Amino acid sequence: MKVLIGGYTKHDSKGIYELDFSGENETARLDEAKNIIEVSGPTYFRKDGNLIFAINKPNNNEGGISVFKLNNGQYEEVETYLTPGSSPAYVGINRERHLLYTANYHTGIISVFSYDENGKLTLLDTDTHTAKTLGPRPEQVDGAHPHFFDETPAGNLVCCDLGNDTVEFYRLNDENKLEHLATYKNEAGFGDRHIVFSKDGNYFYVAGELSSKINVVKFNENTWEFEDIATYSTIPVDWDKHNGAAAIRISNDGRFIYVSNRGNDSITVFAVNEDHTLKLLQRISVFGEFPRDFNWDDSEKYVVVANQNTNNATLYLRSSEDGMLTPIQHDIEIPEGTCVVFSN
Template sequence: MKKLTYLFIFFINISFVFAQNKTLMFVGTYTDGKPDKGIYVYELNPSNGYLKLIFNTENIVNPSFLTLSPDGKFLYACTETKLPQHGNISAFAINSANGSLKFINKQSANGENPVYVSVHKNNKFVVSGNYGEGNVTVLTKNGDGSLNPFVQSIRFSGTSVNKERQEKPHVHSANFSPKNDFLYLPDLGTDKIRTFRFDEKQAKPLIEVNELTINTDAGGGPRHMAFHPNQKFAYSIEEMSGNIVGYAYKNGELSKIQSIISNQKKADIYSSADIHISPDGKFLYASNRVENTISMFKIAKNGVLTLLGHESTYGETPRNFNLDPTGNFVIVANQSSNNIVVFRRNIKTGLLSKLSDDTKVLHPSCLQFKTY
């Protein structure tokens, strides 16, 4: 009888813990260069995909890209972006009980228009990829989440074939390898994926490895990357060619295995944007601006992609999208039409079906999730 009682109490406690879990969605936006609400926090209902607004910041300028620390305690934002001055990386403490954010401090990204921020798994380094200045900057962080001034900043040189878009380097993201021992910088301006070894024991951790840097097809404009959960493959989406390029990955080396168009139709101008892989590693998704679609691909065991189809984003300019931690939902931020669209994802087929497009946010530009 005692064993049954203990089991009953155990399951009640487990049920209580799961009942307390909540999934928060953090939304970064463009504020037209003026102080505004900036960052919004929603709670995602895991049964129906409903989004409930629970918090927003005040007096933040263009918090256009967000990322969370590996421990989920802090949020970091690229702020003061798309302005004729150096942007910043801003730090916020997350109250996991009510979803509120508390501003901690900010430090210079040492470059114009920081477009991507990543946090090393050791929770000590924060990396900013700066589009306008074509450089990468490394800052350190403290235990309380606050940022220190940058400890390393590397500026690049070079051009590529498109004289208007590729007149100089434009670093568009900063992606850690699965083990966080390498950093990859897709450079739209020079058609390269710049590769660095990341030595977390060094005060200046970035060590360029020229022999591992990838020269991509001319005029492609590499933008974002996604690593497969099995750590054997990586995928880069090219903004200007509209292609997704698949790579085999081993010990820091990327070896091209495929290039496949992400867009639904051939066009004179492509503007592909974001890329993500489902938690089970079976499907890949990408967003395509101009034609406003999400492309859906099946991933074979050898890493090769097969196109499943395209889904409308029910809005304009899907700059960013993401999968929730369960993989049950794909949520899209349509920057120009000021709406966020929720899709349910069929985990067996990989296909999407729209649930709602009535979440209105001014110029949404980034979505990040965390379950507490």
């Protein structure tokens, strides 16, 4: 097993790094990071077999997606799709249907691509978010900011818009065109960033970057009815410094939710109650600063968080019984990390 970490390349980073995983349980360790792909600003990326789809920001005028294919132990760039302006902030994937979804925070554009086994990209459709319901915070007043674009449990598409405080739902029709289906509106200033769904597909949990909150919502993916269930803070009640909630993940059994806090520099762990409300279990240090992303292996036993501002990562053991995290390795050197992917 290996861990891949990419991020910004403003200082020392050259792109995407690979760290070998060794040992098990309390003796598990990540070895020294090796640069395997040189690419500018791979702040988010996805892997499908021998293909890696990475955000690329090669210059100040263009940004987009580059595709790298593993050949004879080395990754080679096989495709690049660039557009004027900033690069996307998020990449989603459907490996069975060979589809990619991108959300561009700065341009407001969400896009759907198809790809073949060699990594060739074909743009299927786009939609541009407009300033319909902008929130009051400084990060929102300049326009729409789609920050996430991926699939729902029923196979529709969902986008979180930080600028508009909304969750937008779409379908990709038989002509491979995006059709807007519904909108869920959060409280003003919530700053919708990322979203996860319950195991039964009847609830979603959306992380608000600007509010440092998680909103629990019951919804029906046939009638598009929404019910606001509850909202929870990801930071302590007495925290008075800046914080931005970032990544959110839910365990495969649907029992635990995890969210990273950039500022409080922690991972907050919630238990999911039978009625889908949440119970705070743990708030644990990331042993660094600005944890934009974290991820786990297929068994969800090991968790790695990347700390962007302190150029390090931390490895935890996760209990499947009580959901708690136990740190087992600190100060893993990795430059400017913002995206973590486990690879077999």
